[in-house]
Amino acid sequence: MSPPSHSPVIGWWQEREGQWIVYPLCSPGDSGKVTTVVATLGQGPERSQEVAYTDIKVIGNGSFGGVYQARLAETRELVAIKKVLQDKRFKNRELQIMRKLDHCNIVRLRYFFYSSGEKKDELYLNLVLEYVPETVYRVARHFTKAKLTIPIIYVKVYMYQLFRSLAYIHSQGVCHRDIKPQNLLVDPDTAVLKLCDFGSAKQLVRGEPNVSYICSRYYRAPELIFGATDYTSSIDVWSAGC
Known part of the structure; x- marks a missing residue:
């Protein structure tokens, strides 16, 4: 062409x-x-x-x-x-x-x-x-600055969609390895959440070593903190629970 x-x-x-x-x-x-x-x-x-x-x-x-x-x-x-x-x-x-x-x-x-x-x-x-205009991080910060608690319905809707996205990528053999509020995009008009930033993601292969210095610090699973290189996609689940 x-x-x-x-x-x-x-x-x-x-x-x-x-x-x-x-x-x-x-x-x-x-x-x-x-x-x-x-x-x-x-x-x-x-x-x-x-x-x-x-x-x-x-x-x-x-x-x-x-x-x-x-x-x-x-x-x-x-x-x-x-x-x-x-x-x-x-x-x-x-x-x-x-x-x-x-x-x-x-x-x-x-x-x-x-x-x-x-x-x-x-x-x-x-x-x-x-393009999705907002992130869970900015939404949470908005409520914090206003000295308010995020409505529980928001928490339920966002977490449901987050785990749907994780179930899907894990079924494809992909581990995101950087789950955090900044990487969760949100449309404020529809409350639709979309997982983004796959810069740290990897297709995990059984028996193949992976780097342990991955994931943002406050969302890092215990096995990563202890230097494990043979981990699974469960590290994403830990991060999501943080």
Whole structure:
């Protein structure tokens, strides 16, 4: 597939190892401009298509890269774009896992594409995800600041959906390994919860050692604290109970 010349492209492409790499000419600060990329569908067969987005703004950042909010030009749908530095020597585990997951309580991967970095030969993977505005962490903090207790119905609804998502990923052999309120997205209008951030997730294989220094500190299961490397997906259940 060749990059089209008839679209309002803010950038240029180069093919590298079977993937089209976009070199955007506008930065996240140019929020009103339209950026068009050749992206691959998040689920199903690997099929590429043009995706244009605009109204870009930063909503999070960390050592992994950054998270941006954007709006798809065609549908006007809000999306979140997680941009992570990609090691060219390896496949991205988060991408591989998210492409196989399909559940109403897991944030959906819409598209993915690659982009260049500021440094030479720097490559970024961009995960285009459905946008969910709130997190359980921010909801809980809101009630705490107001010196109120979270209504028990919220607790029941959120926990039910969290364990539905865990039951599903565990049935697929996937352990999330970073369950915490910040990774539980919530739509305040519908109370729908979606599990996100599979950057630490792994397909566990019986007998294969795993790193023990995983999970955020306050949600880390006892076996991880004691350095176990042969653990199971039950560490997610412990984290959920915290």
